[in-house]
Amino acid sequence: MTGLFGLGLSQAFVGWWMVRSGFDDPAKHTPTLGPNQRPRVSPYRLASHWTAALTIYSGIxxxxxxxxxxxxxxxxxGSEAIAAAKKLRKLALPVTACIALTLLSGPFVAGNDAGHAYNTWPKMLDDWIPPEWLAAVSNPATKWRAxxxxxxxxxxxxRTLAYASVAGSLGVWIYGAQMPLSAAAAGAIQLLPMAVAAQMCLGIATLMLYVPIELGVAHQAGGVAVLTTMLFVMHTLRT
Structure with a gap:
């Protein structure tokens, strides 16, 4: 709890540090986008602020x-329920990490207005993989920044991280449904498909409707709901 309290205090500084970047020339923080960028906070600092907030929230x-x-x-x-919980928890751990990583990629979408890059689904216009991504991979000079x-x-x-999170969550749910789990653990994993399905639908709707603020906020809240659900599953699977 002491660590969480310290992180809470630091959020004021991180928030100021993030907002302060909005007064800088945007090219200072995102040089690959060139000059004459619209003023905005640094997506890197936005991600730092969001990461700290999620860490505090997860701990609490x-x-x-x-x-x-x-x-x-x-x-x-019974021993069967304990063994099943241990086995499923090992599978759920990397899925939880993938969900967290998907959430952490969100500030870069918001900070770069990336929701407006392609507003089609499931393809990105006519491509499954956009040409910009292929160009970024083949260009070592700007690859990491891209x-x-x-x-x-x-x-x-x-999108890719979201698909992986959905697939992993459904995998935990399907695999767990076949195991002799306790009633509490079995009930917890039943929440997963509902949470990820709602969040995926929100994400697709937000994208295809050109990112209205209300849906964008709902999508952000949905991501926190998915993380909360997965934390509940992980906590219930403790032995």
Whole structure:
């Protein structure tokens, strides 16, 4: 809790540091986009602010779950349920990391207005992989920056991470449904398909409707809801 308190205090500084970048020449923070850019905060600093906020939120949420269910062993009845929980938790851990990474890619979409790069789905106009992404990969001089600054590349990366998160979450749900889990764990994983399906639909609608603010905010909240659901699953699978 001390660490979370320290992070909370630091958020004021990180927020100021982020806002301060909006007064700089945008080319200072995103040089690959060239001169005459629209004034905006640095997507890198926006991502830092969002990452700190998610870290604080995740820590508080985990502690709240621990207060509600302080004894993991009480959830699992029998050795089979314990073994199943351990096995599923190993599978759910990388999926949780993928969800977190998808959330962390969101500020680069917002900070670069990447939601306006392509407003078609499932393809990006006529391509599954946009030519900008292929050009970025083949250009070693700007390759790493393109993944954080080029609007088409940033959107493609966010889409790809989202697909991986959805596939992984559904995999946890399907695999877990076949295991002898406790009632609490079995109930927790039932929330996953609903959360990821709603979030994916929100993301597609936001994209195809040219990113209205209301849907953009809802999509951001949906991402936090998916993360919360996955944290609940991970907490329930403790042994």
């Amino acid at each position: 949420t985990w502690h709240a779950f621990s207060l509600l269910r302080p004894t993991p062993s009480a959830l699992h009845v 993944f954080f600054e080029d609007t088409a590349v940033v959107q493609f990366d966010h």
